[in-house]
Amino acid sequence: MSNLQKEDFSKWYLRTIQNADLMSYSPVRGCIIFKPDGYELWERIQKQFNKYLETQKIRNSYFPLLIPKHFFEKEADHIKGFAPELPWVTQVGDEKLEEPLALRPTSETIIGSSFSDWIQSYRDLPYEVNQWANVFRWEKKTIPFLRTSEFLWQEGHTAHASEEDARNRTMNVLDAYADLIENFLAIPAYKGQKTPSERFAGAVDTYSIESMMRDGKAVQAGTSHYLGNNFAKSFNIKFLDKDNKHKYVFTTSWGSSTRLIGAMIMEHGDEKGLVLPPAIAPTQVILVPVGPWQKNPKIIEQLNNIEQKLKDKNIRVQLDDSDSSPGFKFNDWESKGVPIRIEFGPRDLENNQVTIKLRDLNDKETTPILEIEDYISNQLKLMQKRLLESARKRNKENEYYNIDTLEDLKKHIEKKKEENNTPGFILIGWDGTAETEAKIKEETGFTTRNIPFNPPIEKKIDIVSGKPAKYTVWIARAY
Amino acid sequence: MSNLQKEDFSKWYLRTIQNADLMSYSPVRGCIIFKPDGYELWERIQKQFNKYLETQKIRNSYFPLLIPKHFFEKEADHIKGFAPELPWVTQVGDEKLEEPLALRPTSETIIGSSFSDWIQSYRDLPYEVNQWANVFRWEKKTIPFLRTSEFLWQEGHTAHASEEDARNRTMNVLDAYADLIENFLAIPAYKGQKTPSERFAGAVDTYSIESMMRDGKAVQAGTSHYLGNNFAKSFNIKFLDKDNKHKYVFTTSWGSSTRLIGAMIMEHGDEKGLVLPPAIAPTQVILVPVGPWQKNPKIIEQLNNIEQKLKDKNIRVQLDDSDSSPGFKFNDWESKGVPIRIEFGPRDLENNQVTIKLRDLNDKETTPILEIEDYISNQLKLMQKRLLESARKRNKENEYYNIDTLEDLKKHIEKKKEENNTPGFILIGWDGTAETEAKIKEETGFTTRNIPFNPPIEKKIDIVSGKPAKYTVWIARAY
Ligand SMILES: [Zn+2]
Ligand SMILES: [Zn+2]
Numbered sequence: 023m024s025n026l027q028k029e030d031f032s033k034w035y036l037r038t039i040q041n042a043d044l045m046s047y048s049p050v051r052g053c054i055i056f057k058p059d060g061y062e063l064w065e066r067i068q069k070q071f072n073k074y075l076e077t078q079k080i081r082n083s084y085f086p087l088l089i090p091k092h093f094f095e096k097e098a099d100h101i102k103g104f105a106p107e108l109p110w111v112t113q114v115g116d117e118k119l120e121e122p123l124a125l126r127p128t129s130e131t132i133i134g135s136s137f138s139d140w141i142q143s144y145r146d147l148p149y150e151v152n153q154w155a156n157v158f159r160w161e162k163k164t165i166p167f168l169r170t171s172e173f174l175w176q177e178g179h180t181a182h183a184s185e186e187d188a189r190n191r192t193m194n195v196l197d198a199y200a201d202l203i204e205n206f207l208a209i210p211a212y213k214g215q216k217t218p219s220e221r222f223a224g225a226v227d228t229y230s231i232e233s234m235m236r237d238g239k240a241v242q243a244g245t246s247h248y249l250g251n252n253f254a255k256s257f258n259i260k261f262l263d264k265d266n267k268h269k270y271v272f273t274t275s276w277g278s279s280t281r282l283i284g285a286m287i288m289e290h291g292d293e294k295g296l297v298l299p300p301a302i303a304p305t306q307v308i309l310v311p312v313g314p315w316q317k318n319p320k321i322i323e324q325l326n327n328i329e330q331k332l333k334d335k336n337i338r339v340q341l342d343d344s345d346s347s348p349g350f351k352f353n354d355w356e357s358k359g360v361p362i363r364i365e366f367g368p369r370d371l372e373n374n375q376v377t378i379k380l381r382d383l384n385d386k387e388t389t390p391i392l393e394i395e396d397y398i399s400n401q402l403k404l405m406q407k408r409l410l411e412s413a414r415k416r417n418k419e420n421e422y423y424n425i426d427t428l429e430d431l432k433k434h435i436e437k438k439k440e441e442n443n444t445p446g447f448i449l450i451g452w453d454g455t456a457e458t459e460a461k462i463k464e465e466t467g468f469t470t471r472n473i474p475f476n477p478p479i480e481k482k483i484d485i486v487s488g489k490p491a492k493y494t495v496w497i498a499r500a501y
Numbered sequence: 502m503s504n505l506q507k508e509d510f511s512k513w514y515l516r517t518i519q520n521a522d523l524m525s526y527s528p529v530r531g532c533i534i535f536k537p538d539g540y541e542l543w544e545r546i547q548k549q550f551n552k553y554l555e556t557q558k559i560r561n562s563y564f565p566l567l568i569p570k571h572f573f574e575k576e577a578d579h580i581k582g583f584a585p586e587l588p589w590v591t592q593v594g595d596e597k598l599e600e601p602l603a604l605r606p607t608s609e610t611i612i613g614s615s616f617s618d619w620i621q622s623y624r625d626l627p628y629e630v631n632q633w634a635n636v637f638r639w640e641k642k643t644i645p646f647l648r649t650s651e652f653l654w655q656e657g658h659t660a661h662a663s664e665e666d667a668r669n670r671t672m673n674v675l676d677a678y679a680d681l682i683e684n685f686l687a688i689p690a691y692k693g694q695k696t697p698s699e700r701f702a703g704a705v706d707t708y709s710i711e712s713m714m715r716d717g718k719a720v721q722a723g724t725s726h727y728l729g730n731n732f733a734k735s736f737n738i739k740f741l742d743k744d745n746k747h748k749y750v751f752t753t754s755w756g757s758s759t760r761l762i763g764a765m766i767m768e769h770g771d772e773k774g775l776v777l778p779p780a781i782a783p784t785q786v787i788l789v790p791v792g793p794w795q796k797n798p799k800i801i802e803q804l805n806n807i808e809q810k811l812k813d814k815n816i817r818v819q820l821d822d823s824d825s826s827p828g829f830k831f832n833d834w835e836s837k838g839v840p841i842r843i844e845f846g847p848r849d850l851e852n853n854q855v856t857i858k859l860r861d862l863n864d865k866e867t868t869p870i871l872e873i874e875d876y877i878s879n880q881l882k883l884m885q886k887r888l889l890e891s892a893r894k895r896n897k898e899n900e901y902y903n904i905d906t907l908e909d910l911k912k913h914i915e916k917k918k919e920e921n922n923t924p925g926f927i928l929i930g931w932d933g934t935a936e937t938e939a940k941i942k943e944e945t946g947f948t949t950r951n952i953p954f955n956p957p958i959e960k961k962i963d964i965v966s967g968k969p970a971k972y973t974v975w976i977a978r979a980y
Contacts (some may be wrong), residue, residue: 050568083540107594116585442504
């Protein structure tokens with residue numbers, strides 16, 4: 023078996039997503055093609071998150087992709103943050119436009135402008151919408167799914183009568199992201215607040231879910247922003263309150279994107295390829311006939327029977343009765359990450375059993391055909407939990423709490439490098455200055471991920487200045 | 502009651518979609534905002550058409566929005582057809598791009614280029630994908646939903662080993678569009694072939710579903726193109742056939758868009774506003790308490806009970822227990838097109854009945870609460886059929902088969918105008934020349950819609966030249 027994941031994680035990742043037929047490079051710099059097996063993962067994430075939106079009565083809508091230049095200029099931090107990566111439409115046909123139009127990197131401005139038309143009174147609040155859309159941020163270095171010039175995402179935008187309501191929505195969505203990531207994608211969520219330097223351009227506070235990949239690097243899996251009155255003031259979003267006074271609304275925005283697909287792959291994948299959590303797997307069970315099955319029609323007959331039983335139980339099952347060899351099929355479906363393989367041949371037929379291989383475990387086992395549907399259904403649930411637990415265990419092994427100085431940090435990184443191991447997530451003390459963050463980044467490439475709500479321990483001393491720490495912060499290398 | 506639909510159809514349309522809160526204008530020329538009530542109609546259309554795609558094992562994918570300029574230039578007819586309406590990204594941040602990138606008006610070129618990478622052998626065929634995406638065609642005159650600079654659509658792209666297979670897919674999709682339009686949106690479908698002048702830029706043959714609006718004008722509701730080897734040759738899409746020879750594939754493409762929303766509104770709407778076919782209506786039944794209901798808690802109790810019964814039957818129901826007056830609620834929900842209103846007050850409570858108002862009929866009726874769910878379920882089915890039948894009847898009254906000369910056509914139009922009536926769809930004889938089409942358009946504004954597969958009668962003489970007709974064609978004014 024290959025050792026590539028351990029030796030060259032990036033190379034392993036690129037090979038894995040191609041072998042699994044999830045994507046294809048495109049002729050446009052930094053833009054990928056989502057092939058059906060990749061896109062279906064996104065469709066399933068959409069379906070799952072839409073369930074949350076429904077419980078909250080937040081409905082989907084669609085706003086124009088193109089945003090007039092002067093809209094960006096209304097919120098000073100916002101344009102400053104996004105300007106370098108904005109693609110501009112300057113021409114239609116042969117004609118030059120009077121005002122350039124940006125391809126949205128996010129939609130606070132155009133939605134803010136709409137809110138100011140739509141919101142009149144406290145009765146209109148909260149006003150909460152979401153959209154599923156393509157967005158553009160022209161990146162220097164791109165990685166399929168994780169960082170692409172065009173990507174797909176959902177962005178929620180809400181307006182509230184009070185700071186409290188807006189903050190509640192901000193945190194409620196953060197919890198929803200954590201739930202999606204942990205219980206659907208089986209990725210442990212590091213919940214916390216971003217430092218000011220990592221804040222969304224235009225936000226008062228940004229909160230994030232961070233996740234740790236197998237190579238110890240971080241992926242920001244979702245962010246939720248409390249925007250205060252910033253956009254309300256820039257776009258004049260006011261409401262007539264119960265006390266008959268005109269007041270600015272308090273807004274929030276929050277997003278998660280197709281980078282979740284990349285995170286899931288880097289979290290669970292192994293040397294054989296993808297490992298998909300059962301909850302999201304387009305195909306949960308693959309049925310493979312083995313032995314001289316073409317000579318005994320009873321084998322396919324029984325497999326059809328098993329297929330139907332599983333379908334009746336709402337299990338997503340496929341029968342691979344193609345002419346390829348069993349060995350080829352095993353590799354192929356393993357590289358695609360299918361959670362459970364059921365092998366069925368003459369001996370199984372004779373013994374009224376099936377042979378089962380779980381994608382994340384090594385041994386095969388046999389189980390009677392009778393009540394196979396309950397057995398499989400249960401195994402899918404167990405695997406879903408097991409993947410999250412394995413990830414938690416891996417994360418714990420790569421978390422470090424007792425690094426107190428920049429020297430120690432550098433030594434730690436050096437040591438891990440020598441061991442061909444990951445430096446992981448480091449919990450540090452921080453005095454709250456941008457100087458400390460800049461110094462860490464400059465010397466180690468580590469960045470602050472977030473300030474956890476419940477740190478495993480409280481750190482007392484700033485890792486750079488040695489001054490008393492105001493915050494306990496996760497730092498890591500990040501995608 | 503207002504007479505606006507009859508007097509000024511355009512004004513009626515714009516008022517109707519705004520009253521129903523479906524859309525909002527945006528700061529970008531010709532781009533609209535799909536508000537939740539409008540976007541949900543699109544989500545339901547997506548869900549319905551995805552069912553067809555699933556039966557055909559055509560899977561969704563996603564291709565980049567941006568298309569390099571030289572891609573368009575590979576297919577000469579294609580660039581010629583789309584060039585005037587293409588928005589171009591020429592700059593990112595402060596930097597000018599080396600090659601301008603177009604915002605896709607459709608994706609034959611970028612998908613063709615991908616197909617040429619992905620397709621190797623006859624075993625890879627048919628290769629069939631679909632995408633749901635935003636597309637751009639910068640229109641001079643825009644109408645919300647029907648013609649906007651950015652719109653949402655699905656586009657299917659398929660490659661086949663033979664002309665026969667490709668033509669079968671082209672026609673199979675056309676049937677699927679007809680099914681969607683008739684049985685989901687309750688709009689009668691006029692199936693036929695486009696004339697060469699109305700053909701898709703780059704196609705060998707274009708087929709369309711046309712629909713007739715209440716004002717007698719046509720909306721093209723879906724098109725399906727047989728592209729022959731045109732794109733295969735431009736993008737070098739070849740496969741190794743069973744006979745060991747390299748051959749060009751035969752491709753198709755087909756699309757339907759958010760203009761279906763506009764068509765549905767113009768087909769069924771009345772002076773009170775929207776009329777939604779039950780199959781697509783986000784809310785199928787609205788429950789409204791009447792009389793002094795706040796004083797008798799039994800009324801809301803019983804309404805909650807009815808609501809639950811309907812929900813259990815998978816009927817989309819809402820209870821409006823807001824403080825507005827019943828009259829206000831009646832108007833509001835009628836303007837939003839909810840198929841069935843159930844009124845419930847003290848007298849209904851006493852008699853164990855509900856009062857029912859069907860959106861498309863004038864009378865109210867009462868029915869016992871017992872088994873209300875079966876009654877309503879049946880009424881929804883009946884209304885779905887009734888709307889299609891009413892539309893068919895209206896269409897028949899606005900179809901004209903016996904206009905044989907341009908003079909007669911002009912007289913017909915004049916007469917209808919005097920009667921304040923619609924000139925409708927005219928079935929004409931056509932000698933197959935572009936001259937006839939040009940002359941008709943110039944003199945009357947009518948354009949050829951399509952050559953029906955089963956015309957009600959065969960026309961023998963060209964309406965302009967008087968020469969023998971080669972085709973029988975529908976002409977109409979069109980959106
Ligand atoms: Zn600001
Ligand atoms: Zn051509």
